[in-house]
Structures are given as structure tokens and as C-alpha cells.
Amino acid sequence: MDLSVSLPGLELKNPIMPASGCFGFGREYSQFYDLGILGAVIMKAATGEKRLGNPTPRVAETASGMLNAIGLQNPGVEKIIETEIPFLNQYDTSIIANVAGSKVEEYEFVAETLNQASSLSAIELNISCPNVKEGGIQFGIDPDLAYELTKRVKKISKVPVYVKLSPNVTDIVGMAQAIETAGADGLTMINTLTGMRIDLSSRKPIIANKTGGLSGKAIKPIAIRMINEVKRHVDLPIIGMGGIASAEDVLEFLLAGADAVAIGTENFTNPMICKEVIEKLPEVLQHYRFSSVKNVLEERVI
Amino acid sequence: MDLSVSLPGLELKNPIMPASGCFGFGREYSQFYDLGILGAVIMKAATGEKRLGNPTPRVAETASGMLNAIGLQNPGVEKIIETEIPFLNQYDTSIIANVAGSKVEEYEFVAETLNQASSLSAIELNISCPNVKEGGIQFGIDPDLAYELTKRVKKISKVPVYVKLSPNVTDIVGMAQAIETAGADGLTMINTLTGMRIDLSSRKPIIANKTGGLSGKAIKPIAIRMINEVKRHVDLPIIGMGGIASAEDVLEFLLAGADAVAIGTENFTNPMICKEVIEKLPEVLQHYRFSSVKNVLEERVI
Amino acid sequence: MNKELVGVINKNYIARETVELVLYSEEIAKTAIPGQFLHIQLPNHTLRRPISIASVDLEEHTVTILFKITGSGTQLLASYEHGMQLDVIGPAGSGFPIDDLKQDEPVLLIGGGIGVPPIHFLLEQLNARGVETKTILGFQTEAYVFYEEAFRKKGQTTIVTDDGSYQNKGFVTDYIEAAGSFQRYYACGPMPMLKALKSTMTEKEGYLSFEERMGCGVGTCLACVIPTNDEAGYKKICQDGPVFAANEVIL
Amino acid sequence: MNKELVGVINKNYIARETVELVLYSEEIAKTAIPGQFLHIQLPNHTLRRPISIASVDLEEHTVTILFKITGSGTQLLASYEHGMQLDVIGPAGSGFPIDDLKQDEPVLLIGGGIGVPPIHFLLEQLNARGVETKTILGFQTEAYVFYEEAFRKKGQTTIVTDDGSYQNKGFVTDYIEAAGSFQRYYACGPMPMLKALKSTMTEKEGYLSFEERMGCGVGTCLACVIPTNDEAGYKKICQDGPVFAANEVIL
């Protein structure tokens, strides 16, 4: 069955890719299966300089989900270009870089630097990381800031720019519209919802950063709702994510309005999940009377 | 062990009460246990006139949670005063009325009418029901409207006014502060998060209303985070809710900043849950070295 | 109605994707009437699953339920074995009214798919009271047919399959005329079937048993309402139903 | 490292709240080294649980793990019985380096509570290589003591309990001097114990095995980092560890 989809900068053999921060730069999961089967890989966030992230504990389990506050730990954009992109280049898959920063200038620098790397298919602006103290999150909750940032990065970037939306907002459509107006090529959504767990013995938050981002199956209904709402108002392609754990979930996201999907947390539960979902997708599409992924996108009623 | 707590208008023998809409007016659950053991009962929403609510299906299951879009179905405030409050009056428990409406005037009318009922301990303003088309939800996401509504109802009401916060906002603290400034006596939080599920066979949302409110264990980390954030900035007592399903959960909410708690969805999973949690709470408090509920409130570090 | 832990006595696959569970409960066996259901909790599922009572055995103190595997809840339910326990609320809902039946006229029973179990329980009770029954049962295909013998033993029985792969082909409604005269009909099955029955048999007294997605299952949350002709304008399927007179509900 | 389904061969409660599971895996039994762990999936839990390998049997192709019930995951793990299957990733992490040990000097092994299992696996391997071991094991109280015999059989062993309810009272660090000379130490246990060991034995070469809350367990998510003295500034407990040289990490 034809699973291919086309999005700006992304001619994907299938709509499945691992989500940023849940797959590192692919090295570890390449022990489990051939990364060449993936539609694309979204890399872990890149910042201007190396970052060491937050103190530990950085994760906590919740009902059907988890909290994380990694804090954008990464070796810095230059090191990523030098050592990680070449590794991924061995595989027949598209590479999307996730760009983060504290200031507009840092986003610009990271985007500009990444544009010099060969074989990068797109960048994803992470304007919504709730786990770093300064910056980042503000861009994700204020439509004017998001507009400004998107516009500035678009000016610099030759590769298509996707902007990743935070669900921690009152008006997700307003955010998406501001980003559309600024000229973004696509949206990715959703990032994590800010949450907290308290340890009863220590009487303190489990996560050292106190709050963390909630991801996993628990947030799927929120992701589906937001994607559907945005798709009804905004004309950009959407890479959907939030709790995907099966080929059925992928179809639910596509029907809701996503044009491709990313799988995050479930990689931790099942390191084979991307492969299993790709293998199962044709059967599931057929069962629900679709002839291809493109056929789903044509027939869905948003 | 002393489980009692004091909140404005509410001298509770324990901090446990069923959440609005998840216990009707208590009749059905009175078959399962004596409602007199409850700290309080929060009744199903009351509106000015009888409402028939949304078309069915009205609920859908999600991972560790559920969606609902009942749509404020209720017999109208006068009928509630006539037939439901007298029923609950048989039991030695506090009664809190949940007030909903489409316009400020409807809220005022309902609050005023309820104030004529004897033995009502407090009212809870439901400014956050995401499941009715007109009104309601706007009050819950706009701090100015929330301020105005709270102020007008406070002017009318002799019994303390609690305002129920919607989690579907960017700035929960801003909402809480507006409501505090307007003179509310307390906050209840959180209401449901707007979500959606799509049925793969029909290719349409499962819930007839399309979107529904997400509740249950899945949302607990979001509730804990929001309560904690609000408690650090606002000086009002908080009745906490969102996914409580055990006595341990109750302690987690109290440590996060709640002064009493409500149990919603878990009543459907286990109709005995309120009773079981009340019975288990002393043991759990003791295990974590607390001597009473008040002791938790004193010792917690927000 | 009560919440109790009941032991699983026996499990059988009786047709394709169709499982019969025999549960031990003195209380439910004693009090249940046809049309009532059990509201069953399953680990890691927020909502209980409503499953009709298919029969009771007063001597063995057992209650039999029968369900089709259609999703994660019924899948999990199918994994229960002898010796395990289920948390159930029940008997829930109101049943089929049968106290005012005349003795000397047959009644028509109509069951479609997973609507057959409560009709089977009803059959047994009517039989015990000496009321003659005629039954029409509809199934998807041959592989899904169950309880045929049980019905045949107790009265005239017509089996219909959607594709004609077993006995008659078509819809249950196609075979009502052939069933001859009856004083009243009772039916349980998918909504399109119930709608067709209501609109075809306008002059007959009939009782229909409905399905709807439930929250509480005990009458409190208003998830399961059905519009009615009376002043209230609605009734609750879980508590006032699942059985309603055909002429009181608006479909 | 691999993801595989392994069969449960046997389960035993060997001390209070402490369970030993014997699993069948030819591959893991063959390749595992002491200090490595299994990352175990449990139904309805988002995160896998890391549990150290406590021993392997190359003839029976089995891997033994041992854990204390401390929460919902280990509670569920304790419900596994002979015949059931577990989804595990492993052997994960790096182990205790032992290839460069001298043959003629003893090593000191220190285990605290649920840190004892990997130390036990290490004991077996050292013993097989003819390296003499001295062991100090710490437990909360008498009820929690396990594997005493296994250690005694293979070398000098000191048992310490927090409250003195069994043999010696106090902390494992109180008994290091009495253990006499050794070429190197290996330890696994709670963080305060590891910190105390590192700061007491500054001139000794030592290897410590750490615990941290994990996400992926395979080195990808950076949940489990520990600060180090090198240029990178951190290492990953799940992949680079859980065992580190005492002098490379900052505690």
C-alpha cells in the first residue's frame, strides 16, 4: 500500500517519524531497527551552545503518561551538525532539526547554522518547551512573539520552517493563525502540557525542576481536539503528535487533521514502536476502507 | 484522626466531596452508602430554566480518563430547590450548589434563587463548562469577564461564592487573581480539559457534540500543577479536583495546595470511592507522618 | 442494586468473537429480571461495561452473561477464567414488564446480535410462566449464530442472517408477518433494528431495549438519556431503561 | 542489547517485600555481565522498570532478578508466575570492570538493600575467576536480609542492619576498616551510602553503581544523567553506567 505523503520539504515514504527529544539523534534506536524505514527523524533540540539541562530527577510516571523536564540538554548546534547529522545521513530518511533557544537571536543563529548543513529537510521551531526557565515558553504562548520569531527565522532559512505549538494556551487557533501569517511552512503539534507530581514522602515535587511536560496516551484527546480545531481554521500542513501508540492512533490523527505524525513517549515504552506502526498501518487503513495515506487525507471531513 | 477542615461557609468533617456533575443530587449514590459520611456534596449544575443538554453519545473513554459533553442538563434551579435540596438535607453533610448559565443575568438569577433555599452552605460558579455552545466557557477564559461575573454574583449572594477555574487557559494565575480581586471566597479547580476522540469506522467524533471535557486520572498532573501555581500567588482556599482516585491522591492534592478535594470521574469507576477514600485517609496520613488534615495544611511547603 | 465481587465459574467461546461467562452471585441470581444488566469494572478502564444478563440459575446461584469482543474492554473481559473475580454493579436498570401478560396468547421475541442475551433470559422466564413465545433472531453471518437450540426447545424460532449464510436471509423485520399473531413484542438489538420495529408495528404494544454509551450506569451522570414524549422530555437508559415501551421514546 | 519476550520460570518471596524471579533467556544469560540490568515493561505503565541482574545460569539459560516491592510497578512484577512472559530490554548498561583485577589480592564488595543483587552477580563471576572477595551487606532490618548464605559460601561476609535487629548494627561504612585490605571496591546501594563510600575511601580505586529515574533506559532521552569530571560534563546512567569509577562522577 502507498503510505507516502508530501509536505513542504518532506517527501515521506510514510507519515511516521519519531518526535523530538524522544529519539535522541537516532543512534540508540538504530540498534533496534534500520532507521531507513522511517518517514523522517526529528532530532533532539539544538541550541546555540551546548546545554547541560536541568538537575535530576527529570522524569516521573503518571497515569497513561509521563512528565519530563530534561531542559534542552544538547551538545550545541555545531556539534550536532558535525557528528549527528552525518550519522543520520547514512539512512534513507528525511531529517528534521528541532531548534530551540532563549532569545530570537539564538533561534536565528541555530537556524542559520543548520541551513549550512547538507541534507537537512526542514527545521522545527520549538517555541514551546515548558522546561527551561528563561525564554522559549514565552514565544509559545504569545501570538505576537510567535509571529515575530517565525518571521525572523523564515527570512533566514532556505529549508521549510515548521513551528511547534504549545497546548498550554487558551487559544490554539489564534497562535496557529499568527504563525501562518508570519509565513511558516507547517505546524507540528502538540508539545507537552505542563504538569506536576508530588512525592508523598519528601512532600516535594518528584521532578527537580518542580514542573515537567506531560506526554503520552493521557494527552491524546487534547492533541486530537487541538489539531482538529487548528485544521479547520488554518491552511498549513500539520505534523500531529501526542500519545500515539498504535497504527489506529495514527489514523485517528490523520482523520483529525494531521498530514503526518510523530511518535514520542511510546518509544520509551516500546523501542520498536515506530517500526511496528509502519508495518501495521496498511492493514489498519485497509480495515477502515482506505486505499492509501493520501486517500485518508482526501476523504477525511474536517 | 481529626480529618476536619474549615473553609468559608464550610465546616467539613473531612475534606472529601463528590465533584459537580459526577454525583447528580446524591440520590443514586445514597443506595451505595450513607451520604452523611461526606464532607460535603457538590450538586450537578443548576441553570435558570430546565435544560435537556446535548445529543448522545455524550461520553467516550480515553486512556486513564473520559470525555463528557452532557451539556448542563438539569431540571432548572427552582425544581432543584424544591426536590433535590430537601433530599440532601436529610443527610448530615454540607451542600454546595453549582451555578451555570449563558449570561451574567442567568448566573445572578440562579444564585439569587439558591440563596433563598435553606441550608445551602456555598455556591460554586461554573464559569468553565466547555460543553455548551453559548456562554459559560467565555467567562472561564477571559479574566475581565470572570472578574465582572464574580463581582456581580458576590453582590447578590449571602452564602460564600467559590469560582471554578477552567484549565483551558494560558495563564491560570491571572484568572485566579482576577477572581480574587472580585471578592470570591474560594476557588475550585480544575474543570475538564477540552478534548476529542474520533471513531475510525464512522470517521467522525465519537461524542455528538464533537468535543468533550477530559477528566479522570489522566489530568491529575495538570490539576496538581495548576493548584500549586495558583496557591503560590493567590490567597484563597482551594477545593482541588482532577483525577482523584485514592487517599494517596487526596494527600498529593493537599500538599500541592488544595484545602479540600472533590472526586469526580472515579465515582463512575467505583461508586464506593468517596467512602473508601474517607476510610483510608487516616491510615495514609499517618503513614506519611501527619496527625490530621489540618496538620497537612500547616506543614506543607507551597 | 449493589456493587459486589463475583467469581467467574466458567468461560466458553460459543460463536465467533462471542464469549459466555458464568458468574457466581446468589444475590444477583435471586433478584435479576430479564432486561437488566451488569455494569462491569475492568482493570485500567475508566468506564464500566454494561452487559445484559442472559440467564440465571437459582439452584447454582449463577448468572450468565454473553458478549461479543468489540474493543479493549470486552477483549479484557474475555481473558477472565474460572477462579478470577469481577467487580460488578447489578442487577442494574429496569427489565421487560411481563406481569400483565395474558396467558393464552403468544408473545413475539426479537433479538439482533448481542441483543439476543436479554431476550434469552426473557424467554426462560416466560417459559417458566407458561407464556408461549415465537422468536426471530438476527445475526451477521452463520459464524455468529448462538443459542439457537435453547430457543428452539422453548418455542417457534426463526433465524435470520444478514447474508443468508445460515437459514433465512435479510432483516428480522422481514419475518415478522410470517410469525403470525401475538399479543405483544419484546426486542433488543441495534438501533436501526429497533427503529424499524417501532415504525413497522405501530399498532402493536412493544418493548424495546436500548444501548447507549454510559458513564455511571446508575442514573446519575445523564450520559445515557433517550428523548421521551413525557413532560420531563427524557429518560435514562441505565436506570429507567434499558427497556422502554416503544411508544414512550422518540427515536 | 535487545528487546525480547522472556518466560518466567520461577518466583520466590525471599525476604520481606522482596521477590526473586527466574527468567528464561539464552541470549541474556550468555551475554550479561555484572552491573547490567533489564529494563522491564509492565502492562499499563508508560515507563519500564530497571532491575539489575542478580545471577545467570548458563546451563539452564536463566537470568535471576530480585526486587523489592516499592510501588505499582514492582507490585505488578511480583504478580508474575511461572508460564507468563515479560517484555524486557537487556542486558542494558555497562557493567563492573573486572578484567584488569589482580588475582592475588581480595576485592571488597559492598551492597545496600536492593543494591545487593548486582553485587551478588559480581561475586559469582569473581569467584569463578578465583578472585577472593570480602563482602559487607546492609539491610534495613532482619526481615529484609537475603542472600546471606550465598555470600558466606564464597567469602568473608559481614551483615549490617540499620537497627541492629540482625548481626551488626549501623551503616556499611562503619565496617570497612574491619574488613582489612583489598585492591579495589565495588558498591551498589542507595545514594547516601555511595556518597559516604566515595568520601571515605578517597585513595582507593572503587566502582559505584547508581540509580536514577529513567525514561528510555537505552541512552536516548537524557533523563538519567550524572555529572562527571570530563569535558562532556555528564554521563548517562542507563548506557554509560549504571557503574562508574568513583572518581569520575560528581555526587
Ligand SMILES: Cc1cc2nc3c(=O)[nH]c(=O)nc-3n(C[C@H](O)[C@H](O)[C@H](O)COP(=O)(O)OP(=O)(O)OC[C@H]3O[C@@H](n4cnc5c(N)ncnc54)[C@H](O)[C@@H]3O)c2cc1C
Ligand atoms: C444496557 C446494555 C446492555 C448490553 N448488553 C450487551 C450484551 O449482553 N452483550 C454484548 O456483547 N454487548 C452488550 N452491550 C454492548 C456492550 O456494552 C459494548 O459492546 C461494550 O461496552 C464494548 O466495550 P469495549 O471496551 O469492548 O469496546 P470499546 O469500543 O473499546 O468501548 C469504548 C467505550 O464505548 C462504550 N461502548 C462501545 N460500544 C457500545 C455499545 N454498543 N453500547 C454501549 N456502550 C458501548 C464502552 O462501554 C466503552 O465505554 C450492552 C450495552 C448496553 C448499554
Ligand SMILES: Cc1cc2nc3c(=O)[nH]c(=O)nc-3n(C[C@H](O)[C@H](O)[C@H](O)COP(=O)(O)OP(=O)(O)OC[C@H]3O[C@@H](n4cnc5c(N)ncnc54)[C@H](O)[C@@H]3O)c2cc1C
Ligand atoms: C540501574 C538500576 C538497577 C536497579 N536494580 C534494582 C534491583 O535489582 N532490585 C530492585 O528492587 N530495584 C532496583 N532498582 C530500583 C527499581 O528500578 C525501582 O525500585 C523500581 O523502578 C520502582 O518501581 P515501582 O513502580 O515499584 O515504584 P514507583 O515509585 O511507583 O515508580 C514510579 C517511577 O519511578 C521510578 N523509580 C522509583 N524508584 C526508583 C529507583 N530507586 N530507581 C530508579 N527509578 C525509580 C520507577 O522506575 C517508575 O518510573 C534499580 C534501579 C536502577 C536505576
Ligand SMILES: Cc1cc2nc3c(=O)[nH]c(=O)nc-3n(C[C@H](O)[C@H](O)[C@H](O)COP(=O)(O)O)c2cc1C
Ligand atoms: C523526554 C522528552 C523530551 C522531549 N524533548 C523535546 C525537545 O527537545 N524538543 C521538542 O520540541 N519537544 C520535545 N518533547 C516533546 C515531544 O516531541 C512531543 O511533542 C510530546 O512528547 C508529545 O508526544 P508524545 O505524547 O508522543 O510523547 C520531548 C518529550 C519527552 C517525553
Ligand SMILES: Cc1cc2nc3c(=O)[nH]c(=O)nc-3n(C[C@H](O)[C@H](O)[C@H](O)COP(=O)(O)O)c2cc1C
Ligand atoms: C460527566 C461529568 C459531568 C460534569 N458536570 C459538571 C457540572 O455540571 N458542573 C461542573 O462545574 N463540573 C462538571 N464536571 C467536572 C467535574 O466536576 C470535575 O471538575 C472534573 O471532572 C475533574 O475531576 P475528575 O477528574 O475527578 O472527574 C463534570 C464532569 C463529568 C465527568
Ligand code: FES
Ligand atoms: S450512564 Fe450515567 S445516567 Fe445513565
Ligand code: FES
Ligand atoms: S534513561 Fe534515557 S538516557 Fe538514560
